[in-house]
Amino acid sequence: MKQALLLSIFLFYSGYFYAQDTFSIVAVDTLTGEIGSAGASCLDNIQFPGSNGAIIISDILPGRGAIHTQSYWHATNQANARLRMEEGLSPQEIIAWLKANDAQGGFGWVNRQYGVVDFDPQGHPRSAALTGNGCLDWKGHRLGVNYAIQGNILLGPQILDSMEARFLAATGSLSDRLMACLQGANVPGADSRCLQNGTSSLSAFLRVAKPGDADDSLWLDLNVPSLPTGMEPIDSLQRLYNQWKMVLPAQEPNAVWQAPKLFPNPASGWVNVQLPAQKAQLMVFDLSGRAIFQKQLQQGDNRLALQIPAGVYFVRIQTDNQTVHTLRLVWTD
Numbered sequence: 001m002k003q004a005l006l007l008s009i010f011l012f013y014s015g016y017f018y019a020q021d022t023f024s025i026v027a028v029d030t031l032t033g034e035i036g037s038a039g040a041s042c043l044d045n046i047q048f049p050g051s052n053g054a055i056i057i058s059d060i061l062p063g064r065g066a067i068h069t070q071s072y073w074h075a076t077n078q079a080n081a082r083l084r085m086e087e088g089l090s091p092q093e094i095i096a097w098l099k100a101n102d103a104q105g106g107f108g109w110v111n112r113q114y115g116v117v118d119f120d121p122q123g124h125p126r127s128a129a130l131t132g133n134g135c136l137d138w139k140g141h142r143l144g145v146n147y148a149i150q151g152n153i154l155l156g157p158q159i160l161d162s163m164e165a166r167f168l169a170a171t172g173s174l175s176d177r178l179m180a181c182l183q184g185a186n187v188p189g190a191d192s193r194c195l196q197n198g199t200s201s202l203s204a205f206l207r208v209a210k211p212g213d214a215d216d217s218l219w220l221d222l223n224v225p226s227l228p229t230g231m232e233p234i235d236s237l238q239r240l241y242n243q244w245k246m247v248l249p250a251q252e253p254n255a256v257w258q259a260p261k262l263f264p265n266p267a268s269g270w271v272n273v274q275l276p277a278q279k280a281q282l283m284v285f286d287l288s289g290r291a292i293f294q295k296q297l298q299q300g301d302n303r304l305a306l307q308i309p310a311g312v313y314f315v316r317i318q319t320d321n322q323t324v325h326t327l328r329l330v331w332t333d
Contacts, residue, residue, distance in 0.1 A: 023151030033314035053203030053225030063289025065118025123312025
């Protein structure tokens, strides 16, 4: 009887309470095909062993999109959201499906919060979010063409406003902008339950996938699952991110000129890849993240004849020194 009770308590917490009080962002980059996910929570791996911190909410499908299912997180809802994205449903359709098929049935969705982004069949970004009335205050979300920012049990709406403003004002790569977004919530009590701790949260994460990445091997995957009392996880994540950037393959001083060039674009029948490096591996991915073409490139001009349907594709070029460039290609009939 005692064992059954303990199991019930564990399932209750693991089914509902992971990442209950969370602020997060999902976003895509239409130029590079990168998909990103970042967030933080006043729950950590110490309170809930096995959760690995706030990162439990992050689900990225490289080349396709990203999903955050938070507030009374439920594994079945997150798994179902992923399946619907794999089937090709839009972010809005995924959320509508989750509302109608919540793992707890009936009005279970009123306690949930979702943020979803992806690429449509033409390569355009789409986003959608849901904040159920049953989520704890302050709760809400912010939507842009290529991002969704959401949070609950927040200090107030200013947390999401600051996150959105930092994301939109930031320059650089998608990972730079996601990190800037999290810094927008780096205030004591951003997640209001952490106010007495003097921090924004207890755990934080930052993840970015390039087209062609495996689900379990993303280009960037940083996580701060727990910290000693009083230490700020967003600051710790920033330090990890800065260190990660320092060990990236060195770029030439004229890195813009040194980057591979793809022309013409839009293209039809053939496309030329100009490679300044000695050689590189090229792969072409469709919007489902499926590799449809690959070729070894040599330094100089590489003329490629492609037999592919009209649409939008992402071309991934990895040089010998492991520098990865991702370029958007529009193919016409």
